[in-house]
Amino acid sequence: MFQDxxxxxxxATLLHYWRIIKKRQLTIALFCGVLMGTVxxxxxxxxxxxxxxxxxEISPNTPSVLGQDNLSEVVSLSASDERRAYYATQYHIMxxxxxxxxxxxxxxxxxxxxxxxxxxxxxxxxxxxxQIKPDLDSRLVEVIVEYPDAAKAAxxxxxLAETYIELNLQRSLDTANSxxxxxxxxxEVYRQRKYESDQxxxxxxxxxxxxxxxxxxxxxxxxxxxxSSSHAERIGLEATHAxxxxxxxxxxxxxxxxxxxxxxxxxxxxLQTFRTAEQERSALAVRYLPxxxxxxxxxxxxxGLSTQIKAQVLQLMNGKETxxxxxxxxxxxxxMAASRAESxxxxxxxxxxxxxxxxANADKNAGLFSSLDIRMSEVDLASLVQSNxxxxxxxxxxxxDKVRPRLTxxxxxxxxxxxxxxxxxxxxxxxxxSTIKSREDLEEVxxxxxxxxxxxxxxxxxxxxxxQRDRDIYVAARPRSTAAEALRSIRTNVLFRTPxxxxxxxxxxxxxxxxxxxxxxxxxxxxxxSIIAMTGSRVLLIDADLxxxxxxxxxxxxxxxxxxxxxxxxxxxxxxxxxTHVEGLDIMPSGPRPANPAELLGSEKMVRLLDAxxxxxxxxxxxxxxxxxxxxxxxxxxxxxxxMVIESNxxxxxxxxxxxxRLAEVKANVLGAIVNKLDIRRSGYGYYYYYDxxxxxxxxxxERQTG
Numbered sequence: 178m179f180q181d182x183x184x185x186x187x188x189a190t191l192l193h194y195w196r197i198i199k200k201r202q203l204t205i206a207l208f209c210g211v212l213m214g215t216v217x218x219x220x221x222x223x224x225x226x227x228x229x230x231x232x233x234e235i236s237p238n239t240p241s242v243l244g245q246d247n248l249s250e251v252v253s254l255s256a257s258d259e260r261r262a263y264y265a266t267q268y269h270i271m272x273x274x275x276x277x278x279x280x281x282x283x284x285x286x287x288x289x290x291x292x293x294x295x296x297x298x299x300x301x302x303x304x305x306x307x308q309i310k311p312d313l314d315s316r317l318v319e320v321i322v323e324y325p326d327a328a329k330a331a332x333x334x335x336x337l338a339e340t341y342i343e344l345n346l347q348r349s350l351d352t353a354n355s356x357x358x359x360x361x362x363x364x365e366v367y368r369q370r371k372y373e374s375d376q377x378x379x380x381x382x383x384x385x386x387x388x389x390x391x392x393x394x395x396x397x398x399x400x401x402x403x404x405s406s407s408h409a410e411r412i413g414l415e416a417t418h419a420x421x422x423x424x425x426x427x428x429x430x431x432x433x434x435x436x437x438x439x440x441x442x443x444x445x446x447x448l449q450t451f452r453t454a455e456q457e458r459s460a461l462a463v464r465y466l467p468x469x470x471x472x473x474x475x476x477x478x479x480x481g482l483s484t485q486i487k488a489q490v491l492q493l494m495n496g497k498e499t500x501x502x503x504x505x506x507x508x509x510x511x512x513m514a515a516s517r518a519e520s521x522x523x524x525x526x527x528x529x530x531x532x533x534x535x536x537a538n539a540d541k542n543a544g545l546f547s548s549l550d551i552r553m554s555e556v557d558l559a560s561l562v563q564s565n566x567x568x569x570x571x572x573x574x575x576x577x578d579k580v581r582p583r584l585t586x587x588x589x590x591x592x593x594x595x596x597x598x599x600x601x602x603x604x605x606x607x608x609x610x611s612t613i614k615s616r617e618d619l620e621e622v623x624x625x626x627x628x629x630x631x632x633x634x635x636x637x638x639x640x641x642x643x644x645q646r647d648r649d650i651y652v653a654a655r656p657r658s659t660a661a662e663a664l665r666s667i668r669t670n671v672l673f674r675t676p677x678x679x680x681x682x683x684x685x686x687x688x689x690x691x692x693x694x695x696x697x698x699x700x701x702x703x704x705x706x707s708i709i710a711m712t713g714s715r716v717l718l719i720d721a722d723l724x725x726x727x728x729x730x731x732x733x734x735x736x737x738x739x740x741x742x743x744x745x746x747x748x749x750x751x752x753x754x755x756x757t758h759v760e761g762l763d764i765m766p767s768g769p770r771p772a773n774p775a776e777l778l779g780s781e782k783m784v785r786l787l788d789a790x791x792x793x794x795x796x797x798x799x800x801x802x803x804x805x806x807x808x809x810x811x812x813x814x815x816x817x818x819x820x821m822v823i824e825s826n827x828x829x830x831x832x833x834x835x836x837x838x839r840l841a842e843v844k845a846n847v848l849g850a851i852v853n854k855l856d857i858r859r860s861g862y863g864y865y866y867y868y869d870x871x872x873x874x875x876x877x878x879x880e881r882q883t884g
Contacts, residue, residue, distance in 0.1 A: 200856075201603035208602055209595030216591035220582045227327035228580035229573035231320045231334040233342070235267055236566040268309050268318065271341050277303050280333075280340045288332060306330075307337065317570060327575045334573035346565045360552055367546040374539035404511040411504040414497060447489060451482040616852075625821060625837055626674070626849035629667035631701065632659050633825075633854040646758070649731040652704045653759050656711070664701075664708045667851055671705075671820065674848045678817050686787065686796045686816040687848075690809040692832040694802050696824040697853040699727040702799035705820075705851075710761035714794040717754065719765045721800045721812060723774035726767035728799055732757050739768025743786055744777040750789060763793075774801075779811040787815055803836040813845035821850040 198205065237260065270276060281299045284290040293299040310319040320338050324330035458475035465472045616627040638658070639648045647654035652661040675685050689705070691698040702718060710716040719740060720728035729736040734755050742748045754763050771777055790796060798816060800809040813819050819840060823833060833850075840847050 197603060197607045198600065201606060204603050204606065205596070205599030208599035209592060212595035212598065213588060213591045216587050217584065220584050220587045223582045224325055225579040226323040226325055226581050227330050227576060227578070228321060228323045229327070229331035229334045229576065230571075231338040231569070231573040232571040233318050233320065233338055233567055234316050234570050235264065235318060236316060237263055238566060264311065264318075268311060270345075271309050271318075271320070271337070272304065272307075274300050276337070276341050276344060277307075279344065280337045283340060284333065284336055288336070290329070290332075292329070303333070306333070320573070322573070323580055327577055331573040331575045338569065338573075342565060342567050342569075345567050349565070364546065364550060367542055371539070371542040371546045374535065374542045377535050377539070400511055400515040404508060404515055407504060407508040407511055411501060411508055414501045414504060417497065447482060447486050451479065451486060454478050454482055625833070625847060628670045628674075628820065628849035628851050629663055630825070630852040630855040631663045631667070631697075631704075633856050634660060644733075646731070646733040649700065650703055650707055650757075650759065652711075653707050660704070661708065664705050667705060668708050668712075671818075671848060675818050676846070682791050682794075684791065684794060684796065686798070688798045688800055688809060688812050688816040688819045689822060690800045690819060690836075691802045691822040691824075692804050692828055692836040694725075694805060696802075696822050696828060698802070698822040699731060699799055701820075701822045701851055701853055702797060703728060703731050706762055706795070706797045707759045709795055709797075710759050714761060715792060716762045716795040716797060717765060717790055717793040718762065718797045718799065720767040721778060721798045721808065723767050723771055723777070723808070724801055724806065726770075728764055729766040732764055734764065734766060736766045736768060739766035740786075741768035741771045741774075741777065743768075744780065744782050745771055747782075750786060775807055775811060778808050783812075784815060803839060804832055810839055810843050810845070813840060813843055816846075818846045818848035820848055822853055823850050825852050825855040827854075 277300050281293050281303055285293065293302060296302040306322055306324050308321045308323075310321055312318065320334050320341075322330045322334040322337070324333060454475065458472070458479060461469075461471050461475050467473075467476075616630075620627055634651060638655075639651075642648050642651075642654050651658065652664055655661060671687065672685075675687065677683070678685060689698060689702040699722070706716050706718040718728060720726050721740060723741055726736060726739075729739070732755075734757070738748065738753045740753065742753050743750060750765070753768065754765050757764055777783065787796065796816075798812055800812050803809045803821075809819070821833070821836065837847065
């Protein structure tokens, strides 16, 4: 449901725009036509310009000649932002004052060009005729010159490109020379720094005897090795001596002697002798008893050998203790010597830290000096090898075809701009136009119901009728015309909206008024009354515009007697009512102009007059404009409803709003408004097709029934 409402709203908006365009089509066409004509004349009278294009390639890096990039305009552009910035800089340089002025100087001196002699600013003059057009997807850029002379256009483009290339190379050489001078100064600075740092390193080494550090390290290493050997020796001796003491406690002297015999040849001989004596005693024991002299002698011999072995073992053990003491003393002495050497080495190493800082500074200065020396050599070579990162791809050539102005280009552009400008002007005129133009203006802005619209009558429609009366009462002469169908639609809306008056004869009284004069109120009054009378109803049209009466002239009747005669002289209504050529329609003219119209219309006589006209089904009252006098406000109290007549595209909204407010103040029943003189073909297709349909298929059923 909401989607349908949105669609309908969009369609209504588009239709409204189309109506504005159709209404203002002459304005749009004139604006577009004038602009196209102006552009055509201007194009034909303008000076012809010819174009010439020189194409250059700009590389971000100078070509490698020395095995690496030359130090000129070398850029390392890995990031896209830096690349764009580099090329944008080059484009601005090409358009700079220095490049253009040098180009102009070369054109004047080398080619004898005098075109710049009469101008105030050669730079501005040349700048106006050139443009730089880069190809963003490549390294190419076009130098374009447009000039009234085709040959000079090509000359200007080539000279500008050559100047830019040569100045770029010169700038590179200037950069290299500046760099060489700077590097030379820096090299001298770092030469002195290198000398001073090397001198400080040498003096520090000499003052702190740092040349002995390697000797001290060797001595410390040797002492530590000897200390380790002595310690191991002592541990071995102590372990052997402890084992010997353990065996001595068990008095196993023979076993102990066997263990210690490796270090004593005497003990080895005693053990050999003891084993031989023991074997002899064992042999004797087989043959003799223990107390036998031979057995006693053998036993005594073994005891003596055992005593000797014991004495020898004890002597060796005492020697081991002495040896252990000697080794321990040697170990202690080595440990003290190693400690002294280590302390001396620590002192030297602390000085070595300071030396390392001094040496690092010296190495840095030496490295910088070496780098500067290498770089200076490279710059010196680069200044000798002239390479450029900009070169020609295509030189400009003379082209005989003009580039501007072109009628084939300017005319479509003028048409497009004219069409858009005409549309904008049309909508602007519509915006500032405060007149009533549509049903929406009435209902939404003014707040008055829309009863219908009467189309404007063309001159051909009116001239097709012979008499002036037929032209004024048009619907009677042309009952099937578009205007007649419009008034029938209005009649239907009026009858539908008119409330029941409560009178016995069901009579309906309607007041027809306008906001301002000359809106066609009298025409609507007479023709709407005629349309109502065509349905078979008895209708009386009263011309209550006592100041500027019109109805008697429209119906070609006299005005010697009428409404003023009744109200002033007391004449009877029957003597002042006249029949018309429209069946069922009578008219009461205004009569002679009175001195006090407002007082007469608001008098009791007017009320009695209306009440006396009971023989009519409808009483239609044509009054003065609401905005001019108070007459219609007075009459609005005596009628069932008020019809406002508004001229399309002429009546101001503010006037209608004021009239609506005045009627509201007197509590008048405003049935609605009738839009008069509407150009249905300009206002939109809706009205046109509606009226065309009704006029094609004849009168409504009720009229066909009444004949």
